[in-house]
Amino acid sequence: MSAVLAVRDLSKRFGGIVAVDGVSFEVNEGEILGIIGPNGSGKSTLFNCILGQLKPTAGDVHLDGRSVTGMRACDLNRLGVSRTFQLLQVFPQLTVRENLILAGQEHKGTMLSRLIGRRDAGLSAPAERMLDFFRLGHLADEPAGGLSYGQQKLLDAAMAFMAGPRLTLLDEPAGGVNLTMLASLRDRLAAINVEQRATFVVIEHNMEFVMALCHRILVLAEGRIIAQGDPAEVRRDPKVIEAYLGH
Amino acid sequence: MRSGRSVLAAAVLAAVFLLAAPFLFRPYGIFILTMWAVMTIAAIGLNLTLGYAGQISLAQAAFVGIGAYITAWLTTRGWPFWTTYLLAGVVCFAIGWLLGYPALRVQHHYLAFVTLAFNTLLYLVFRNEEWLTGGIYGINNVPRPDVLGWSMSRPREFYYFCLAHLALVSLAAWWLIRSPWGRAFVAVRENPVRALSLGVDTRRYTLMAFALGAGLGGISGALYAPLVQFVDPTPFSLGLSLNLLLMVVVGGSGYFFGPFLGAIVAVLLPEWLRFTQGFYLMGYAVLVIVLMVFCPAGLLGLVDRLLKPAPAKADVAIQREATP
Numbered sequence: 001m002s003a004v005l006a007v008r009d010l011s012k013r014f015g016g017i018v019a020v021d022g023v024s025f026e027v028n029e030g031e032i033l034g035i036i037g038p039n040g041s042g043k044s045t046l047f048n049c050i051l052g053q054l055k056p057t058a059g060d061v062h063l064d065g066r067s068v069t070g071m072r073a074c075d076l077n078r079l080g081v082s083r084t085f086q087l088l089q090v091f092p093q094l095t096v097r098e099n100l101i102l103a104g105q106e107h108k109g110t111m112l113s114r115l116i117g118r119r120d121a122g123l124s125a126p127a128e129r130m131l132d133f134f135r136l137g138h139l140a141d142e143p144a145g146g147l148s149y150g151q152q153k154l155l156d157a158a159m160a161f162m163a164g165p166r167l168t169l170l171d172e173p174a175g176g177v178n179l180t181m182l183a184s185l186r187d188r189l190a191a192i193n194v195e196q197r198a199t200f201v202v203i204e205h206n207m208e209f210v211m212a213l214c215h216r217i218l219v220l221a222e223g224r225i226i227a228q229g230d231p232a233e234v235r236r237d238p239k240v241i242e243a244y245l246g247h
Numbered sequence: 248m249r250s251g252r253s254v255l256a257a258a259v260l261a262a263v264f265l266l267a268a269p270f271l272f273r274p275y276g277i278f279i280l281t282m283w284a285v286m287t288i289a290a291i292g293l294n295l296t297l298g299y300a301g302q303i304s305l306a307q308a309a310f311v312g313i314g315a316y317i318t319a320w321l322t323t324r325g326w327p328f329w330t331t332y333l334l335a336g337v338v339c340f341a342i343g344w345l346l347g348y349p350a351l352r353v354q355h356h357y358l359a360f361v362t363l364a365f366n367t368l369l370y371l372v373f374r375n376e377e378w379l380t381g382g383i384y385g386i387n388n389v390p391r392p393d394v395l396g397w398s399m400s401r402p403r404e405f406y407y408f409c410l411a412h413l414a415l416v417s418l419a420a421w422w423l424i425r426s427p428w429g430r431a432f433v434a435v436r437e438n439p440v441r442a443l444s445l446g447v448d449t450r451r452y453t454l455m456a457f458a459l460g461a462g463l464g465g466i467s468g469a470l471y472a473p474l475v476q477f478v479d480p481t482p483f484s485l486g487l488s489l490n491l492l493l494m495v496v497v498g499g500s501g502y503f504f505g506p507f508l509g510a511i512v513a514v515l516l517p518e519w520l521r522f523t524q525g526f527y528l529m530g531y532a533v534l535v536i537v538l539m540v541f542c543p544a545g546l547l548g549l550v551d552r553l554l555k556p557a558p559a560k561a562d563v564a565i566q567r568e569a570t571p
Contacts, residue, residue: 051444077446089441091434102434105427106446111455114427121427159445 002064004029004167004199005050010059011223012042012049019045021223022059027167030197032189034204034214036234038243042223043203044086047169051083052076063167078107080166084156084173086203092145096136096155099144100127103162126162134158134188150181157185161192167199174206182206186213211235219243253554254504261507265410269403277402278474283514284409285470288416290494290506292463297492298501299424300456301436302350306362307491309369310339310461312483314468316373319386319478328392328473335469336462343461347454366488373480385479389472399473409470416463421503423459432456436501497538499547508546512538 003026012020020042027033035043048054050061052073061069068076077083091099105114105121114121131137134154139147144155153173160168173189174182186209192198204210210217211231219227219234221243227234234240269277293307314335321331349361373380380386391400392408399408423429431452434442439449472478490513498509512535520527542549 053440053444073443074446074448077444083444085441085444089438091437091441093437094430094433098430101427102430102442102447103445105430106448111451114431115423116426119425119427163446 002029003027003062004064005201006060006062006065007046007050008060008062010046010049010061011057012045012054013057018223020049020056023220023223023225024059025218025225025228027199027201029199030193031216032193032200032202032214034202034210034217034231035220036204036207036210036217037220041220041243043220044171045223046220047083047171047201047203051081051169074106077163077165080163081169082160082163082165082167083169084160084171086171086175088149088152088156088176090144090147090152090155090159093143095141096144096147097124097127097131097140099155099159100130100162103159107163123162130158130162133191135184150177153177153181154185154188157188161198164196165198167201170200170202170204172203172205174204174209182209189213258504269406274402277406279515279518281402281406281409281474283510284406284413285467285474286491286494286514287413287506287510288470289464289467290491290498290510291416291420292460292467293491294460294495294498294500294502294506295420295423295432295463296456296460297495298499298505299429299432299436300453301432302347302453302456303355303359303492304346304362304457304460305359305485305488305492306346306366306369307460307464308483308485308487309366310343310464311468311471311487311491312369312373312480313339313342314465315472315478315483316380316386316468317465318469318472319389320379322390322392322473323386323388328390332466332469335465337465339465339468340458340462343464344454344458346461347457350453350457351450363485363488366483366485370480370484373483380480383479385477386472387477389476389478391473391476405474409474412466412470416466420463424503428452428455433501493535497535497545499545499551502545502547502551505545505547512546 005027008024010020010023011018023046035046037043045054049056052071055070060067063079063081068079091102094102101120101123104123104126108121109117131140134157136151136154136158139151144152147155157170157173160170173185177185189200190213193200202210202214214231217228217231217234218225219237219240226239226243227237229237268280272280289307289311293304296302296304317335317338318328318331321334322328346362346365350358353361374383391398391405393399394408397404399405424432431442431447434447435449435452435456443449494506494509494513496509497512498505498507516534517527517531520530523530538546544551
């Protein structure tokens with residue numbers, strides 16, 4: 001098995017605060033890796049450093065063996081790294097379909113072909129498939145801002161998969177989603193993982209969701225990895241219980 | 248679909264009126280209508296930069312000025328109009344691209360100040376660099392062009408000439424905002440961080456939005472010079488930039504037809520209010536204030552609200568209730 005993503009000794013300092021402290025891990029192809037940890041343990045900062053939204057103070061990020069440390073988010077995305085955000089991020093004024101086309105259009109052709117070429121950038125059919133897959137077809141022509149929170153969350157995830165990414169980083173996909181929608185989201189993510197051998201890294205607070213979805217879990221506390229292993233191992237680990245329940 | 252059809256009907260009516268207009272008005276009226284067409288082109292440019300890509304610019308008058316000076320300076324020295332016209336567009340595109348760089352660092356009112364400073368700087372260049380611009384005396388006797396040996400020098404011909412340019416610019420802008428570029432512009436406006444994470448090169452699109460807006464400003468200037476046939480610094484001060492901003496905002500920022508309506512309010516309305524004599528500027532100011540207070544989304548925002556009344560909102564409310 002080859003590592004899709006390899007993070008080595010990654011650190012990020014904000015002034016005197018060390019948010020991420022020498023974190024190293026790998027993610028293999030087809031794997032779903034969960035990252036959990038108490039609030040403020042550096043999960044989101046770690047994501048932002050991997051994704052080029054923040055510049056790491058030290059350390060490297062490799063994608064398929066190639067260094068992508070500090071690369072701009074848009075270039076990294078076009079190399080096949082996709083993400084969702086902790087807070088919902090769809091484009092409310094565009095329709096659901098337009099949101100999906102936008103999510104794929106920059107991966108094809110050139111600036112010129114996007115100007116003089118087809119209006120849908122040839123993405124109508126893939127967008128249609130994605131709408132079906134996430135069961136949003138009946139809402140295709142609604143402005144995304146008019147959807148319910150859960151539906152927007154599904155759209156948000158659908159957008160992340162629109163360009164057929166090699167690696168997807170999901171920041172709290174379950175946050176604020178009701179139980180029915182949550183089951184549907186988990187089911188869709190698992191299906192993509194199996195069907196396309198898609199690789200995920202998931203940050204999540206909802207333990208049930210993480211334990212059910214992830215193959216391997218990494219526990220972060222105060223910017224460091226304190227435990228890792230399969231869901232059952234992590235659940236039993238006394239260090240994890242201590243980090244969560246406190247002293 | 249019904250709103251689509253009424254938009255089409257309104258557009259056809261407007262086109263018929265615009266084509267018949269020279270036979271309905273005296274030369275001064277035709278002059279004002281021509282000015283409307285020329286200013287609409289500059290406002291369409293600003294609407295791309297501000298309305299679609301969300302980057303405020305208070306420098307549009309500077310680009311109209313650059314376009315006007317290039318055209319005036321070169322055509323009075325015997326250059327053919329079309330060369331100077333293209334040059335005005337290209338030079339403004341390039342300068343607009345450079346002016347876009349600050350927008351990558353600062354946003355909103357800070358960006359407004361940067362572009363405002365640029366406009367003031369250009370105004371000072373127009374006024375003080377006499378060797379180049381003729382200073383406050385400006386450049387006189389700017390010729391009007393010929394098209395295929397047909398002189399455009401009379402008001403009616405020149406009006407149609409400018410109207411044809413407006414039509415071409417409108418078509419190009421329509422194409423652009425419906426292309427993936429338009430989608431990317433809106434994404435940059437609504438959520439640049441998310442856009443970046445979806446592979447949208449926000450830096451390139453921001454610069455492009457500035458450059459295209461400025462290029463259209465230059466083209467508007469290239470028509471302004473032969474329209475007025477005299478170019479001096481006064482019209483290109485900050486006042487015109489604010490006026491163009493007013494056109495975009497009053498018409499409806501981010502609406503395709505916004506600049507057309509906004510330019511009616513900013514160019515034609517003051518003329519129609521002249522019968523009130525000394526009060527016309529006051530009356531105009533009150534009208535604009537009332538409009539902005541009651542309809543901050545502009546005239547087309549108002550139309551949108553009237554065409555798509557309560558049901559849309561009620562649907563959303565029902566949906567929200569349905570999802571616990």
